[in-house]
Amino acid sequence: MEEQKKTAGLLGREEMDAAVRCREFALAHGAQKVRITLDKSCMDLFGMLNGELDKVTHALDISLSMSLFVDGRFGTFSCNRISDKECEAFILKAINTVKMLEPDPARDLPSPDRTAKDAVTGLETELYDSAYEGIGADERLEMAKKSSSFARRSELEHGFTVISEEGEYSDSVYDNYLIDSNGLECRHTETSFEIGYEATVTDKDGNRFSGYWWDAAPRLADLDISGCSPEAIARAAAQIGPKRHKGGRMNMVVESEVASKLVNPLLNALNAYSIQQKNSFLTDRLGEKVFSEHLTIMDFPRCAGASGSRFYDSEGVATHESPIIENGRVSRYFINTYMSNKMGMAPTVEESTRAAVIPFGGCRTCEELLRKTGDGILVCGFNGGNSNSSTGDFSYGIEGFVFENGRILYPVREMVVTGNFITLWNNLAATADDARSCMAKRIPALAFGGVDIRG
Amino acid sequence: MIYPKEYYLDIFQVTERELQRLVGEGLLRGGDFSDLFFENTAFGNLVLRDGEVTSGGLHSDFGVGIRVLKGEKTGYAYSESTGLAEMTEAAKAASAIACGASAGPGKDFDAVKIMRAVHDKADNFVLSEANGRRPVKKSFRGSPNPAADRYGMSTLWQNVPAEDFLPFLLKTDAAVRAKDSRIIKLTAMLSWQVTDVLMYNSLEELKYDTRPMGSVTVSAVFSSGGTVENRSVSRSYRTGAEMLDDRLVAELAEKIVSGIDARFDARRPDGGRMPVVMGAGASGILLHEAMGHAFEADFNRKGQSVFSDCMGRKICGESISIIDDGTIKGNRGALNFDDEGVPGQKTFMVENGVLTSYLHDRISARYYGVTPTGNGRRESFRYNPIPRMRATYMEGGDATRESIIASVKKGIYVDEFSNGQVKIGEGDFTFYVKDGFLIENGRLTAPVKDINIIGNGPQALADIIAVGNDPLIDEGAWTCGKEQNVPVSCGIPTVLVKSLTVGGE
Numbered sequence: 001m002e003e004q005k006k007t008a009g010l011l012g013r014e015e016m017d018a019a020v021r022c023r024e025f026a027l028a029h030g031a032q033k034v035r036i037t038l039d040k041s042c043m044d045l046f047g048m049l050n051g052e053l054d055k056v057t058h059a060l061d062i063s064l065s066m067s068l069f070v071d072g073r074f075g076t077f078s079c080n081r082i083s084d085k086e087c088e089a090f091i092l093k094a095i096n097t098v099k100m101l102e103p104d105p106a107r108d109l110p111s112p113d114r115t116a117k118d119a120v121t122g123l124e125t126e127l128y129d130s131a132y133e134g135i136g137a138d139e140r141l142e143m144a145k146k147s148s149s150f151a152r153r154s155e156l157e158h159g160f161t162v163i164s165e166e167g168e169y170s171d172s173v174y175d176n177y178l179i180d181s182n183g184l185e186c187r188h189t190e191t192s193f194e195i196g197y198e199a200t201v202t203d204k205d206g207n208r209f210s211g212y213w214w215d216a217a218p219r220l221a222d223l224d225i226s227g228c229s230p231e232a233i234a235r236a237a238a239q240i241g242p243k244r245h246k247g248g249r250m251n252m253v254v255e256s257e258v259a260s261k262l263v264n265p266l267l268n269a270l271n272a273y274s275i276q277q278k279n280s281f282l283t284d285r286l287g288e289k290v291f292s293e294h295l296t297i298m299d300f301p302r303c304a305g306a307s308g309s310r311f312y313d314s315e316g317v318a319t320h321e322s323p324i325i326e327n328g329r330v331s332r333y334f335i336n337t338y339m340s341n342k343m344g345m346a347p348t349v350e351e352s353t354r355a356a357v358i359p360f361g362g363c364r365t366c367e368e369l370l371r372k373t374g375d376g377i378l379v380c381g382f383n384g385g386n387s388n389s390s391t392g393d394f395s396y397g398i399e400g401f402v403f404e405n406g407r408i409l410y411p412v413r414e415m416v417v418t419g420n421f422i423t424l425w426n427n428l429a430a431t432a433d434d435a436r437s438c439m440a441k442r443i444p445a446l447a448f449g450g451v452d453i454r455g
Numbered sequence: 456m457i458y459p460k461e462y463y464l465d466i467f468q469v470t471e472r473e474l475q476r477l478v479g480e481g482l483l484r485g486g487d488f489s490d491l492f493f494e495n496t497a498f499g500n501l502v503l504r505d506g507e508v509t510s511g512g513l514h515s516d517f518g519v520g521i522r523v524l525k526g527e528k529t530g531y532a533y534s535e536s537t538g539l540a541e542m543t544e545a546a547k548a549a550s551a552i553a554c555g556a557s558a559g560p561g562k563d564f565d566a567v568k569i570m571r572a573v574h575d576k577a578d579n580f581v582l583s584e585a586n587g588r589r590p591v592k593k594s595f596r597g598s599p600n601p602a603a604d605r606y607g608m609s610t611l612w613q614n615v616p617a618e619d620f621l622p623f624l625l626k627t628d629a630a631v632r633a634k635d636s637r638i639i640k641l642t643a644m645l646s647w648q649v650t651d652v653l654m655y656n657s658l659e660e661l662k663y664d665t666r667p668m669g670s671v672t673v674s675a676v677f678s679s680g681g682t683v684e685n686r687s688v689s690r691s692y693r694t695g696a697e698m699l700d701d702r703l704v705a706e707l708a709e710k711i712v713s714g715i716d717a718r719f720d721a722r723r724p725d726g727g728r729m730p731v732v733m734g735a736g737a738s739g740i741l742l743h744e745a746m747g748h749a750f751e752a753d754f755n756r757k758g759q760s761v762f763s764d765c766m767g768r769k770i771c772g773e774s775i776s777i778i779d780d781g782t783i784k785g786n787r788g789a790l791n792f793d794d795e796g797v798p799g800q801k802t803f804m805v806e807n808g809v810l811t812s813y814l815h816d817r818i819s820a821r822y823y824g825v826t827p828t829g830n831g832r833r834e835s836f837r838y839n840p841i842p843r844m845r846a847t848y849m850e851g852g853d854a855t856r857e858s859i860i861a862s863v864k865k866g867i868y869v870d871e872f873s874n875g876q877v878k879i880g881e882g883d884f885t886f887y888v889k890d891g892f893l894i895e896n897g898r899l900t901a902p903v904k905d906i907n908i909i910g911n912g913p914q915a916l917a918d919i920i921a922v923g924n925d926p927l928i929d930e931g932a933w934t935c936g937k938e939q940n941v942p943v944s945c946g947i948p949t950v951l952v953k954s955l956t957v958g959g960e
Contacts, residue, residue: 052528053552055839056530056548057839058548060535061535075511075512075513076511076512079517080518081515090513093513097512097616098511100616101508101511102509103509164757164759166759200759200880206764208881209881210759210879210881278640278676279640279676279683382876383878383884384876384907385876385885386874386887389685390676390683393723393905394905395906395907395958397884414883414911414956416885416906416956416958417958418905418907418958454727454956
């Protein structure tokens with residue numbers, strides 16, 4: 001007798017059986033291949049405004065998505081009513097729609113030898129906290145109240161006034177069930193607990209400054225409930241008294257909280273959709289050394305208990321630990337089954353799961369990184385701007401502080417950083433080792449030399 | 456488009472008596488306002504890539520959001536089923552805002568009696584400073600259906616088979632490619648949606664509406680002399696499938712190649728502080744981001760906006776009037792009713808340089824003691840409504856575009872921005888210039904690209920020293936992402952800001 005495996009989460013057997021029936025119905029009515037994704041989530045949020053309960057939200061969602069392969073043609077469909085009657089009518093309409101498209105021989109399901117076999121119960125990633133099941137509305141309200149520091153703001157106010165403190169506590173459970181007509185069956189279940197606060201303060205002249213801080217964890221015990229509000233207030237107050245700085249070619253240190261802004265364009269440029277559309281500055285660079293030899297970005301998708309871990313991608317392809325950029329060399333494009341067939345390249349995974357910049361340079365904290373760097377601009381936030389995906393040129397508004405001899409001097413405003421990503425990442429000087437555990441991407445504070453910053 | 460009431464009651468499988476009961480349930484534990492928002496949305500999309508339409512899909516979304524207010528506090532829950540039991544559970548969850556965390560068990564009650572008792576209570580009146588301290592009712596009744604229909608739809612999207620859309624996409628592909636041989640990749644996407652909405656609230660108002668939206672986006676990658684550039688253009692309207700005509704094909708083709716020669720030649724200019732001329736139309740996104748958000752009443756009610764203490768004050772030149780408008784027929788931001796059942800309307804935020812109105816939902820209107828401005832919007836039934844813009848634009852002035860450019864000795868002319876961001880408290884903004892030119896001695900000279908314009912919203916508004924006579928509302932598929940995504944549009948005449956920071960080499 002097969003051992004009953006422990007499961008948790010939101011999806012019941014009845015709902016998963018409905019997904020299986022959708023697959024079989026589609027196969028029986030004209031589809032040759034089918035992939036079904038069933039998502040269900042529940043979220044409760046208690047929002048606070050100036051220390052008082054301001055908003056309560058309860059959300060329960062279910063969504064059924066279908067990828068249909070019909071006579072060499074392909075379409076995607078989704079609905080949130082999953083009774084047999086509703087789904088069957090929807091599937092018939094969907095199949096008729098697909099039949100009207102042009103054939104696309106590159107469309108296919110992933111080969112079964114590439115798909116995940118070890119995501120059976122949904123609990124393998126160890127991201128589900130059973131404590132979630134014991135949390136009621138009263139406990140949520142208590143945590144939301146505890147998260148606010150508005151009542152003791154006078155202890156925090158030094159030369160400024162807190163005029164608004166807005167934040168929220170939320171928790172959620174997410175359940176994903178993925179099947180296809182090649183025998184794929186995967187499940188992923190996770191809980192998430194979050195606190196986020198935004199504070200607005202005024203200086204003695206009435207000028208407003210805002211700050212934001214947040215924390216999240218898959219387990220409630222790891223959530224910093226009371227630390228976010230004071231940090232948001234401190235961050236707002238730290239911006240009082242900004243000065244203009246004429247800028248120039250300078251060192252730039254980017255806090256870990258916002259450093260992903262500079263990593264995401266690299267990851268996007270490695271996506272096969274961008275490559276195939278000739279819309280990537282890393283087209284035809286696979287295997288080449290493009291960046292500083294100090295830059296290594298790894299994908300660590302299977303770290304048990306770590307935020308963002310996932311055993312399979314949206315096609316069900318198994319994830320693996322792998323280098324993305326290794327010692328400056330482009331090691332991997334993200335190529336799904338479709339793009340693999342279209343480009344004639346071996347498939348990998350749809351995208352990175354938990355990209356991590358590997359620390360180097362011996363600094364542990366951002367403060368140590370500032371001392372090592374000496375002088376420059378510490379970037380704590382990006383404000384607008386964009387990058388050109390074809391050329392890698394970028395220009396972003398920044399906010400942060402001038403630092404000299406490793407010490408922060410004063411805040412700056414209305415500054416922009418301009419450059420090209422290939423040049424920027426070739427000027428990577430050092431990193432800290434302070435990536436935030438609440439973020440799926442593990443990006444520490446980064447120090448670059450010779451960056452064009454203007455004010 | 457507005458169908459008879461029975462159409463909506465049938466889609467959502469509810470009776471008017473059940474609507475009353477659900478709203479009553481929301482009020483039962485002490486709430487002072489409650490409303491229901493039923494939504495049935497059908498989406499469709501087709502994608503042309505590499506010359507063939509090989510990808511497409513259909514999607515549907517269905518559910519009801521239930522909101523309970525207690526003062527300015529909000530309780531919100533939703534159900535993806537319109538079964539009475541599921542909706543009642545959602546109403547109980549939303550009503551928790553009124554009684555603390557745990558809503559107790561339900562009981563029998565007379566829903567209409569509760570609604571009327573709540574709304575007739577004396578404390579439902581406020582003394583409004585804006586109304587000569589006369590008592591103003593906290594809750595405001597909107598106009599009954601039928602309202603003005605601002606999105607006529609002669610060809611219903613959902614009734615057109617996908618194959619009938621293919622010729623439009625293929626024709627667009629051919630028309631664009633015929634314009635420029637440097638195009639190496641082209642993607643064209645057609646998306647449409649039709650949303651049936653039914654709203655009911657504790658003022659016993661019943662509103663219903665069917666909202667169409669069609670959008671076409673064309674993206675092209677150009678290659679010349681080893682250099683690659685990309686451009687994207689979109690058009691979006693609240694109308695039916697009749698929008699897919701030859702005129703639109705020609706417009707998209709013309710627009711996407713327009714200025715591409717300059718883009719290949721464009722360079723980053725020297726940075727610094729200088730005058731900036733914003734071209735008419737799409738650069739109105741700066742108005743939306745840098746000023747419009749700061750006029751949204753929720754940010755002001757919470758003291759977070761840089762304009763929180765500025766109502767009735769002169770904040771810019773007398774030649775400037777800024778409007779948020781839900782009444783432009785077929786416009787992406789047009790609304791017969793907002794998502795709280797308040798009629799769509801035209802709101803002057805700044806009139807002749809004076810801040811005259813914030814953008815209100817029902818909560819902020821009660822707080823300020825004014826009439827809601829029809830800006831209570833939401834992404835879907837999954838979200839509670841908050842103040843949001845519709846079509847935001849500046850009225851035209853007296854100056855010609857040519858005279859404005861001629862008045863600048865050295866500066867930047869911006870055709871189009873992208874990726875703008877603003878800090879509401881400080882008013883600081885940064886915008887990426889997609890296309891533009893240097894202005895030297897009163898003439899447009901070298902093309903520029905990939906730079907940022909940075910400044911401060913109130914300061915930039917006060918620094919506008921010329922307003923063109925060429926107001927233009929852009930018809931691109933603009934989407935505003937303040938907590939939730941909603942369709943908007945924006946516009947501006949040619950304007951001259953006397954000094955902004957330009958980030959360059």
